[in-house]
Amino acid sequence: MPVTSAELKQHLEQNEAAVDRVLRRVQGFTDSLMTLDALRSTAGITGQPLEELLADYLNEENLGWEFMFHLTQPIEPINAANFDLEDLGDFAHKMLGFKLYVFDEIGFCGIATLVSHRLALTAWHVTVKDKRKERRSGLTVRTQEGSKSLRVLGVRFEMPCHDDQWDVGLQDGDILRANPDVALLAIEQPMTTYYELPAKPPAWMTGRRKLCLSHRQDDNGRGVTFVTGRATIDDPPRIQLEWEDGVTRPGSSGGSVFDTDLAFAGFHQGQLNGVSEIVPYATFAGIDEFTQAIAEDRAPPYIYSLTGRVDGHLIIGRQRYCHAIHDVVRGAARHLRGIWIKRMEIDQTTGLEFSYDLLCQVLAQNGQAAQVFRVELSLGMEDLLETLNARLHGGTPLLARPGAADDETSEGASDKDRARQLVDLLAKTTGATADRPSWIYFDNPRGGLRKAAQQQLELLLAMILSDTRLRFVMAGGETYSVPGPKAENASALTGPGVMVDYIGQFDREDVRHTLEAINRSLGLGLPTHVVDFVLMQALHGVQAQGTVYRSAEVKTVSENLQRSLAPLLPAEGASSP
Known part of the structure; x- marks a missing residue:
């Protein structure tokens, strides 16, 4: 429906700022945004009234009806809540690490937010070329302009938008819930900085509120914008964006939206169906497959590579070791105090x-980096306890307390007291607590230990067993005595004890476990x-001893596995320009 200059003149006289705001809003994505200032400059040259130029522009672009609809809506007050500038500054700095720019082989195509070590949340439609749903080729991400691109190796979770959302839009809440347009991209290596999604989405009320949108503000993909979100209460809520100072540029889809508490409210769906709107977090926050994928990636029970990459050092046959460490971190193995690798x-x-x-x-991928104290055992150690004390405490010698001195009781009682003091010092120095224990890792003493040092080691392990703030790993040392009850599974321990992890062999299912961890x-x-074919290729030509393989074959199997997986991964170098 055409709009007339007469009715526009009335609105310009009443509220010119509102006219300019609505004019910006109805244009959507454009590199040549028309504003009242631009029209006023033209009017100064042609001599035409401003309202006539505005009417001509709106009618030529078929925007008249939409413009008048938004202009005549009652203006609701904006919620009084605002951003705390100090908090916002800290948050913006962190955003440099978790805001990702998504590219395909052609160029910039969207924004994503890293929500775990290697999973990035974005709009599903960013991952496809168009409504025919063909996946984009050569997807990569990077954190900022000029940073190294990382390949997107797969989509861990996806729920596409409905076909109608490409053109006419949707109003049916049930269809919107079933088609939230959300995806989790899996990048080729884990990263340390990510945004932790809140357990529950923020509550929405009807009306307008201020929001922070992470989007593509310029040609380099940088920027955030403060916008107003107008919500209606449905299930899920409808949240449309109102632009005060312009609109986002193409490629902004998937950009996260945060409320004034800097809580994740959803992501920008862009102008997918002609309206700038948010896919609210409430739409997909409760989907089990979505939350489980993120939880597993934040605290993986098993890692398949030391570098986190498929082309790195692959891990085969160490499930129990990884799972035991993971269970300690989660608090699910309260009796496990040590692991003896034999x-x-x-x-x-x-x-x-x-x-x-x-x-x-x-530990690092489970959020507990720098919680390990390494002890290198050697034949030259005469006083193991004093050697460790010197590393922790400098020049202050470790002496038995009164009542346990060498001249008052046995040498064993003296060392026992010193070991008890050392364990307390280890816990305090490493910042260990019962909820966040530190680990003491004892290297295999290749040349053996002197008898006195060996006895001190056994005392030290016994003291760690009785301290809830510490855990130990004893690598090798098969000829020594490790105190405490033993079990091959941590779950079998009924009191403070040690899990024995035997190494030296692996079987077909161990290789499958690593392969399926990569796939997932x-x-x-x-x-x-x-998966079965890749597994067969990985073990092809490797000599078995019955149903098992010697650990010396791990390198060969790993290389075979990497070689077989390579054609199934995006090509190296398929990066953004």
């Missing part, structure tokens, strides 16, 4: 050498028959 072949080094790195990586973590979506 070799089936005493001269074996494979498995022992990287168990320390594996411990650190599992990266959202590759490989069907069962493809």
Whole structure:
């Protein structure tokens, strides 16, 4: 329906600012935004009245009806809540780490938010070319202009938008809930900085409120904008964006929206159906598959690679070790105080050498980095307790307290007291608590230990067993005595004890476990028959001993596995310009 200059003149006289705001809003995505100031400049040249130029523009662009509809709506007051500038500054700095720019082989196509180590939340329609739903090729992400691009190896979770949302839009709440246009991209390596989604979405009330939108504000993809969100209470709520100073540029879809408490409210769906709107968090927050994917990636019970990459050092046959560490972090293994890694072949080094790195990586990916104190045992140690004390405490010697001195009781009682003091010092120095224990990792003493140092080691392990703030890993040391009850599974312990982790062999199911962890973590979506084929290729030509393989074959199997997976992953170098 055409709009007349007469009715526009009346609105310009009453509230010119409102006319300009609505004019910006109805234009949607454009690189040549028309404003009242631009029209006024033209009027100064042509001599035409401003209202006539505005009417001509709206009618030529078929925006008259939409413009008048929004202009004549009653103006609701904006909720008084505002952003705290100090909090906002800290938040903006953190955003540099978790705001991702999404590219395909052609160029910039959207915004995503890293919500766990390797999963990035975005609008599903960012991942496809158009309504035909063909996946974009060469998807990559990067944190900021000039940073290294990381491949998107798969989509871990996705719920597409409804077909009607590409054109005419939707009003049916049931259809919107079933088609929330959300996806989790799986990137090729884990990152340390991510945004932790709130457990519950913020409550929405009808009316207008201030929001912070992370979107593409310029050609380099940088920027945030403060906008107004207008919500109606439906199920899910409808939240449309009102632009005070312009609109987002193409490629802003998927950008996260935060309320004045800086809580995640949803993501920008862009102008997918002709209206700038938010997909509210409430629409998908309760979907089990969505929340489980994020929870598992934030605190993985098993990691398949020391580097977090498929082309890194793959982990095969260490499920129990990883799961035990994970269970301690979660508080699900309250009786597990230590892990003793024992070799089936005493001269074996494979498995022992990287168990320390594996411990650190599992802890780091479960949110407990820098919680490991490493102890290198050697034949030259005469006083193990004093050696460790010197590392922790400098020049203050570790002496038995009165009542336990060498001249008052046995040497064993004296060392026991010193070991007790050392354990307390270890816990305090590493900041350990019962809820967040530190780990003491004892390397395999390749040249053996002197008898006195060996006895002190056993005392020290016994003291750790009785302290809820510490856990230990004993790598090797099969000829020594590790105190406490033993079990091959942590769940079998009924009191403070040690899980024995035997290494030296692996079987077909161990390889499958690693392969399925890669498939699940990266959202590759490989069907069962493809997984079976890759597994067959990984073990092809590897000599078995009955149903098991020697740990010396891990390197060969890992290389075979990587070689078989390579054609199933996006090509290297498929990055943004």
